[in-house]
Amino acid sequence: MKFTIHRDHFVQSVQHVSKAISLRTTIPVLTGIKILATSEGVTLTGSDSDISIEAFIPKDEDDQQLVEIVEEGSIVLQARFFADIVKKLPEETIEVIVTDNLTTTLKSGSSEFNLNGLDPEEYPRLPDIEEENIFKLPTDLLKNIIRQTVFAVSTVETRPILTGVNWMIEDSTLTCTATDSHRLAMRHAKVETNSGELSFSNVVIPGKSLNELNKILDDTNQWIEIIVTDNQILFKGKNILFFSRLLDGNYPATKNMIPNHSKTSVTLDTKKLTQAIERALLLSRDGKNNVVNLKTMADGNIEITSVTPEVGKVTEDIDCINYSGEELRISFNGKNIIDALKVIDSTEVQIDFTGAMSPFVMKPLEHEYMLHLFSPVRTY
């Protein structure tokens, strides 16, 4: 194998596929990046067997030559060193040469690395996915959907299915749901399907996969194609393939958990609410549960308080933009509310309470496609 490649493109692709690589894998060849040079260009692959990422650097792009192939071939190089090395090479192009004994030489200007390669024959094949049921959506929308749900997944392995985000499609509407059983985030979005009848309901994507995917996607409006099979999901962007294993098991039915009535309803300024709860958390984070108390006031406003006996007490008054319904005193995990407020993308939010001991719903006022559900905390 022998080729010359444009450094910046090589660096970016190496960084993308490195996201899939774990140094704690039990399969030695998976600590490496597979490099395949063909007459079309150079393909890089990284995988931890849960996530696999393939990045392609074409020979030419926008009338610029990115790769010059002298001899086709393939090699696997240890990822830990490779990403740093490529980034620090001095010149605009890098020459890559593999000799018979897998030793690989990288040359750039007055710098030369000789690296011990691994046998590319040992590298596992990527999943073979039939492209039957495809749907697509713009990259920036996909990034938002991920950001607005994945934070709510469970981080403990007691119920593994909750470490993933549930995706379902019905009538060309994608619904994404994440919950750790104390809070739930739900997001709807219209998608384009290649057949109007595409529908599925129990697709659960590991939160870790979605976080890694979000890191390598650019904030553009280019389409991403998505293909779901029994145990895999594939995201296809420009010159990049992202495969993730799906989680086994049945995702809990969350639809019935969401109350459809309200006893107390308040509309609040998102920024004021965020800042008041953040200040309340300054004292309660040091206790155990980030517990914050909310109380409706006679003047139609609300009061947020938090107490840590050794330190002190904080009291915050917030004006309600709208207020209706019964008086209420309720306590909740303030950090969960802040997490949701950060992704809600609306200057005003509406909170619908159904009593001090029942879950409550927070929604943006400016759009309909998102909902957050929270369990209260018992404080007595």
Added chain:
Amino acid sequence: MKFTIHRDHFVQSVQHVSKAISLRTTIPVLTGIKILATSEGVTLTGSDSDISIEAFIPKDEDDQQLVEIVEEGSIVLQARFFADIVKKLPEETIEVIVTDNLTTTLKSGSSEFNLNGLDPEEYPRLPDIEEENIFKLPTDLLKNIIRQTVFAVSTVETRPILTGVNWMIEDSTLTCTATDSHRLAMRHAKVETNSGELSFSNVVIPGKSLNELNKILDDTNQWIEIIVTDNQILFKGKNILFFSRLLDGNYPATKNMIPNHSKTSVTLDTKKLTQAIERALLLSRDGKNNVVNLKTMADGNIEITSVTPEVGKVTEDIDCINYSGEELRISFNGKNIIDALKVIDSTEVQIDFTGAMSPFVMKPLEHEYMLHLFSPVRTY
């Protein structure tokens, strides 16, 4: 005590004095910030008994009222919460009120914190320093001197005296020296003294103190006054006092360690040398000692190499701007060289070797006030 204070000035002063506070202190009152309100303004103090910082917020500055004192007094408030609270308060001014039982109320807009205070009578007094021998230098020069020496102090406590930087003054020249016994950094600077006869030689300032001092100094050309006593040093800036304990013991005589002749001398481009060693370190950092090898070449250039058998080898050629003297092969800790190159502030550097087993000197070519010394590493 009761006063109203301009929030941004309060925040900055709280952040400054917090730098001195350690949460692991055995003296409970030192986990707090002391606040003293007098008719002149508000004084904040933080201390871990090694370092003490005092920040003063005057009543007025530049025709702007910063503090309105209603009732003089003092209190100590837990630093851990206080800095965050003050930073997050919503309005431009903060009202601070202490009631009889040490409870302190902070009010700002619709936000109110009630904090349990500590008794200010228990707070230790700051060292009483006689201002006899004063010297001064501009703040930005002081910051540079610290940056260019403190990185070389020892981080292990086997020889405590080496965890500090040695300061000495002779003929109005300050010489600062730091060494961890493998490398040494030395910096000279002219200072102004209030008496031409001011001289001292065994003042050793803890590296930690200098690092904290550097964080709170602005990059201005305002004068800093410095006063040295037997066991304390005091830095006096505008509205800020920084006290540090000095280290006990005799600093080693470093002057004789520096060779004054050279067998091989090379002049190199700082950036090219830095990048070549950084690339060489990519492979050797994973071994133990960051060992990098340097070899003079027949063509008058030098070659930098590094080998890690499991991973591979890197070879870097660097053009010499000047080369004179004997052939040489030498190995050294590349990370130590990088640390020095980062502070050397010169586009070209000269390295004077005195043989493969002897210490060598690296100097900036553009100025005379700095010198770095390194021990070679035996590789056989």
